Every structure is written in structure tokens, then in C-alpha cells.
Amino acid sequence: MKSCLIVDDSRVVRSVARRFVEALGFAVAEAQDGQLAAAACDRQMPDVVLLDWNMPVMTGIEFLRHLRARDDGNKPIVIMCTTERDISHIHEAIAAGANEYLVKPFDQPTLTAKFGRVGLA
């Protein structure tokens, strides 16, 4: 079973995303900020990370840079999931190594399509 780490400080987003991602057959783990996500990756590197941008302690983009700098950090597919939808944010995420970008609010067909674009659904 493939694994997905959902990183978001919003309880609502985590629960909605969990529902949709589990429906795709993933085992889901959750983290509330970038630092907790990094700790989760230390324990077990997920196949895919669904990553919020604005979070306390360590933001999503900081976590992404931290992840891609690790020896084993190129393995997970990272899908940014954020309300930020301007070009500078999108460009920054792609440059930092994000594979896909999902704009909030999202629904099930949109999330599933994003997973499909990176070969996960």
C-alpha cells in the first residue's frame, strides 16, 4: 500500500484530504506543520506528500527545500495544496521541487486529477 503524508495546520483540510486520498487506496499519515512533517519523514519516507504552504513553526516551502536537500528526499512526490495561487508562489514551489500544485478550495475530482497527473491515481 502506498503512503501519503498530509501536512496542513487546518484540521478541516486534513480530514477532507484524508477522505479523498484514502479513497485512492493510500495509507495516510498527518502532520500539522513542516517540522512535524520532517520528523514523520525521518520515521518513514512517504510516497507522496500533500503540502500546505502557510503553517506555523516551519512553512511548506521551507519543508520542501529541507526535504529535497536530504539524501533520500527526492523519492516522494510533492503536491502543494494551498490558497496561494499567484505566479510567484507557483514558480517558487516548482523551482523548489514540487511535482504538482493544487489550489484550495479543492474537491474530490480535482484532487484525484492532480494525483493522476503524477501517476498516482
Add this chain to the structure above:
Amino acid sequence: MNLNGVEEVGIQAEAAMASMQAHGVRPTPSNFSVWYAYHTGQNSDLTRTIDVLLSNHCPIDDQALDQLHGTFFKPPVSERALCEKTIRARDTLKTVLNLVEKARSDADGNDISAQFLANVQSLADLIDSLVEETSRFVGRSERLGLDLRQSSDKIDALERTLDDLRREATTDGLTGIANRRYFDVTLQTMCGDAMNSGDDLSLLLIDIDHFKKVNDTWGHATGDAVIQFVATTLAQSVRGQDCVARYGGEEFAVILPTTSIDAAMHVGDNIRTALSRRPFAAPTVEATAHTVTVSIGVACYDPGESLAQLVQRADAALYQAKKTGRDRVVAA
């Protein structure tokens, strides 16, 4: 590919032009350079950025295109910076030259070959002429700077016009409230925030009762006056953070962030009351006695549903309000 280079570029350019048209992108030179690069995929970051915008249904408007151009087509190093660099190089070389001169006089020219000194001197001459040339450039740039300052007023005026145009593009001409386009963008932003915060967000869809009859009986001028009357009443019945928009025809939409369905029903009732109490000043005498009522459908955003579904549920509630007698508020 059997095509030669020029033909290939021509075909790519035509295809890029057609694709611009298909995506509603204005055919300006800078937009074309962005779209040509996107179409040919020659800049993978640019291609992926535009793919993100398209796949998330984000608008690719003039503002977005300007930003794309600024991000991926960086302007060349300015003439001025180039000149300063040359001058710095000359100063460094002069220092070196002085040191060499000093060394020669100290050593009486014994250790340094005449050939080397000639080479250094010719290099120095070259740099001097380069500096002279670039200084002329600097003068020209400064004169150009003066012209730019003089035209900065024109640019300011142009920017103000652009601001006006941008506002116009988001405002409904008849009523002065937000238009459908602004509503769509705002609903996305506000629902994104609601999904993050977990706060309730409610949507009202409002339709003027018997509007067709108003138009048929008193004409379009009165119809327009009724629409303006309702728009003004709506704008006065909500908080600053709420968004009142003309959804189309005689239909309006109100987005109420941080508002539960019960509180939204209350807002709907307040709107009905306000309409019944406000005098309607009709352009024709016969229409003055006409009371304006509305039917209202209310739905609360359920995180994870599509925005189309949210609007559909509010619309179904509005239909129920119409079906059960009009002049009422119904929750989805």
C-alpha cells in the same frame, strides 16, 4: 522532423497564436513571447507554471501575463551597470599599471621585458578608449533618464486608467456592485479561507419576484430601476466583509464569510424586511405603488464539495422559495 528551421518556427508561431486565442489571451508582443515559450515547451518552469494555472482554473488575465513575462523574461543588464563595471576595470588596471611603473623605476628596467611593458600599455590604451566610449553611453542614458522622468507623469496617468479599467472589469455597469466575474474569483478565495479556518461560509442567491411582469408592464427602464433598487438595498443590508454581486439578469448573490446557515437565514430575512420598508422610486408614476419582493435560497459551504455544487444547492433552495409562494427565505 523534415521541416527546415524557419518553417518550423513559423508553424510553431501560428500554433502558439491559435492557442493564445483559444485561451482568451490578448495578442500583444510580450504575451506572445510568453505563449510561444509555453507552446514550444522550451522553458519547462514556465510551461509548468502555466499548466498549474490552467489545471486549477485560475484566470490568465493581463496581470498574470505581465507577471509571467517579468518572471521568465528578465531584462538584460542595464547600460549603466555595464559602464560602471568598465570604469571599475579601468581603475583596477591603472593601479596595476602604477605598480608596474614603480617596479620598473625601482629596478631600472632590468627585470621587466620591454615587450611586457608594451603589452600592458596597449591594454591600458584599449581600456581607456573603452571607458571613453561607455562614458558617452552614460551621458546618453542620463539624458534618457530625464526624458523618462518627464514621461513618468504620463505613466502615472496610464496606471490610473489601468486601475479604473480593472475596477470596471469587476463591477456591474448598471448597479455598481460586483459583477459575476468578481463573484466567481471572490467565492474561490473566501471558500479557500473557510476550508483553512474551518469557519462557516454561507451563500445567498436572490431573485426578484415577478420581474418579467415588471418589465412587460412598465418597460425596461422601470425594470432597470428595480434592479438598482434591490442592489442598493442588498449593499446596505450586509457587513463590509460580505460580497454582494449581480449574478445575472434579476438574480443576485451574497457571500457571507464566517456565517452559519442560521445567521445567513437571518440576513435573508433582514433583506426582505428592508425591501418592504424602503420606498421604491419608480421612473413612471404608475409603477410607484409597486412593492418589490425577492425570493432567497441559502446554502452553507461544505468543505470538499465543488463551488459549482455549493451554487447548485443555493439555487435549488431558491427554486423551492419560488415554488412555495415567493417573498421568502429557504435553506438548502
